[in-house]
Amino acid sequence: xxxxxxAICFTVWIAVAVWPARVAGRNGHNFLPFVVFSLxxxxxxxxxxxxxxxxxxx
Numbered sequence: 868x869x870x871x872x873x874a875i876c877f878t879v880w881i882a883v884a885v886w887p888a889r890v891a892g893r894n895g896h897n898f899l900p901f902v903v904f905s906l907x908x909x910x911x912x913x914x915x916x917x918x919x920x921x922x923x924x925x
Contacts (some may be wrong), residue, residue, distance in 0.1 A: 884909060887916035895922030 887909070888901035896919060905912035 880906070887912040891917040891919060893923070894919055
């Protein structure tokens, strides 16, 4: 695989990992821990991000 293909794959991997972190961030949770969690375990991070309780409301 060429360097360009690896760079594209890496960029897509990072971009997809931000999705659960943004969802969790909107709910009042820390962004960075969810990014790390998502980089390692994307499906679980996505499920957890949608199931955690919303801290931003009362």
